[in-house]
């Protein structure tokens with residue numbers, strides 16, 4: 652039986668529409684229009700102990716909302732979930748001692764204090780014995796190579812160093828289930844790689860169960876065999892990441908910069924022109940045509956710069972489910 656079990660979980664947010672302007676403000680005082688956003692629409696999945704699962708989806712697809720429900724931060728509108736044998740939103744103390752959530756966009760550290768102080772606070776919150784705390788701290792700071800930074804004010808650390816401290820703060824009580832919501836956001840490529848190496852090692856050593864959301868495909872590719880893709884609050888794929896890769900990699904993005912103006916029509920035959928302003932263009936082309944078309948374009952156009960990139964995750968998912976008309980069932 653899975654360590655995380657989710658059954659038909661839904662979350663809708665109710666909010667009031669706010670229109671701009673004085674007249675509308677007065678109108679809103681008398682009669683407000685209630686809006687409902689269905690952020691998560693009946694998702695179900697199970698995750699086994701020790702699995703590291705990638706949770707992918709475009710902006711606003713419901714990833715953070717799901718992780719917040721699994722952490723007990725949000726109550727669901729309907730449906731069920733269990734982490735270990737606990738219902739997360741009952742917020743039992745034993746549950747809180749065994750899981751952790753890391754949000755790349757939010758800090759749990761005190762900015763004006765050295766990380767050491769925030770970590771000590773967590774020791775007290777989690778009621779850790781001195782020995783357990785010093786052992787975990789020594790191990791984590793060694794692995795993340797931040798021993799010498801513990802006494803520096805958090806606000807003076809680089810983004811990458813701060814994220815390492817955030818991870819230490821979240822793992823100091825050795826949680827068995829970890830939710831990582833964009834832990835590498837905004838980091839440079841080297842820092843992203845270091846965090847990934849750490850997570851891989853940590854997952855293997857501790858057999859912890861991890862759900863990871865990221866907008867960087869490299870994070871998911873490197874760490875997760877299994878990926879769950881969510882789009883508009885529905886799970887549209889749950890399975891082997893390689894299958895998704897095949898679909899994503901069928902197309903590539905070419906970014907072109909010209910020395911002289913090139914009309915849009917001249918580019919149209921090579922693929923879909925996503926952006927164009929005469930001196931710059933972005934094209935999406937089939938991978939099978941990449942070599943032939945790249946050569947043709949280099950011969951034909953006054954090219955100053957030429958870059959080939961993978962399709963960004965968000966765009967790949969959207970094109971899979973909208974433009975290309977791939978049906979959810981055929982993927983899943």
Ligand SMILES: Nc1ncnc2c1ncn2[C@@H]1O[C@H](COP(=O)(O)OP(=O)(O)OP(=O)(O)O)[C@@H](O)[C@H]1O
Nearest residue numbers: 664666688690708709710711712713714715716717
């Ligand atoms: N408190 C709230 N009130 C109203 N709508 C909300 C609230 N929180 C989230 N939403 C909406 O629910 C949807 C899902 O949001 P969520 O943060 O889960 O998306 P996400 O997949 O994590 O996106 P991102 O990748 O941009 O972080 C979005 O449309 C968002 O605007």
